[in-house]
Amino acid sequence: MDRRTFLTTSGLAVAGAAFSPSIVFAESGDVALNALFERIFQERVATSPELATSLGLDKGPLAALKGQLSPATAAERQRDLQRTQAALAALAKVDRASLSPAAQLNLDVVRYSLETQTVAPGKFQIGNITEWAASGAAIPAGYVNMVDGGVMEGAIGKSWSVEGWAGWQVMMKQYNAIMAAVAEPKLIILNQWGDPTDYQSMRYGLGSTLLNDGYYSFTNTATSYHGVVWFDEFDAKLGQAQAIPTAAWKQGVWRRDFDNGIVLVNPKGNGNQTVTLETSYVKLQGTQDPAINNGQTVTTVTLKDRDGIILMRKNPVKRPAAPQKLTAGT
Secondary structure (H helix, E strand, C coil), X not given: CCHXXXXXXXXXXXXXXXXXXXXXXXXXXXXXXXXXXXXHHHHHHHCCHHHHHHCCCCCHHHHHHCCCCCCCCHHHHHHHHHHHHHHHHHHHCCCHHHCCHHHHHHHHHHHHHHHHHHHCCCCCCEEXXXXXXXXXXXXXXXXXXXXXXXXXXXXXXXXXXXXXXXXXXXXXXXXHHHHHHCCCCCEEEEEEEECCCCHHHHHHHHHHHHCCCCEEEEEECCCCCCCCCCCHHHHCCCCCECCCCCCCCECCEEEEEECCEEEEEECCCCCCEEEEEEEEEEECECCCCCCCCECCEEEEXXXXXXXXXXXEECCCCCCCCCCCCCCCCC
16 A cells, blocks of 8 residues: 555554754656655654554564553644644645656645544544545545544435445445445435334434444424423433344345344335244333234344344343453563
8 A cells, every 4th residue: 555545544643753843855847746645644654653553564673562552641732733733833844846746636635634633533424425435436436434433415315326226236236336436434424304103214224324333313204303302212222233234134135243232224125024033032112003013022024125124132142341451562
């Protein structure tokens, strides 16, 4: 990976780099720009133990970084900001006229990434990314990790929704591609429009969202972006998610496991499906759709076409408690 790509695809966290404001260009053009990117990269690695370890560079001259953590203090954040400002000052000295068109673009992208950190250090960037990866198109490399999240507005329920005109599989391919492309903590919101009494459609949209690690929002078509709609499913405490599924579980029905339950989704076009579970699960106890969320214990579930359901485990997965008072070793 070239240094420009790294600097713009690592969560926009160049603020963590140590950078010397005394750097002076001895030459102009693309070579000098790449040398500057290299200096930013190397000095960033040298001041970020986590980054050095993640890249396998915590050895040799940087062996002292192994097993260490960066100080998460206000003073350190201020130093990070100062380093970013110094890097921007050095980039401002670059003679754009001496650069090739590709290098000019690289310079602009890196400067944008750094400037964002100075304007809103420690803040997340999100936006409307409904068109990202639309119709299976690749997300441009320059967009990867450019934002920390975004809204897939109207992914379901609008006349132009990808789920409506292209199908569930295409929507999920887009959703998964967007999740992979944004920076941590991946604040993706899959937005659905509809009638708040159409509980089946809501379960379908919520379940689809839970097949990956995004967030779900429901917009009442009658009131648009006014008010908050709440559903029984929002109170389900599923616990920690397990692996993101990459294929249907059985009979075209998709499943994701959680410590306290499971989510099943029957995609649009798959017809009604009755699936047998490997053990007993408990339906939610709700008030909005008592025919479905009736608290019953079940070993089989029938899902209509374009449907979903949350089921709770009778015996939740138990995980050991997180260790306390750890000290970083060497």
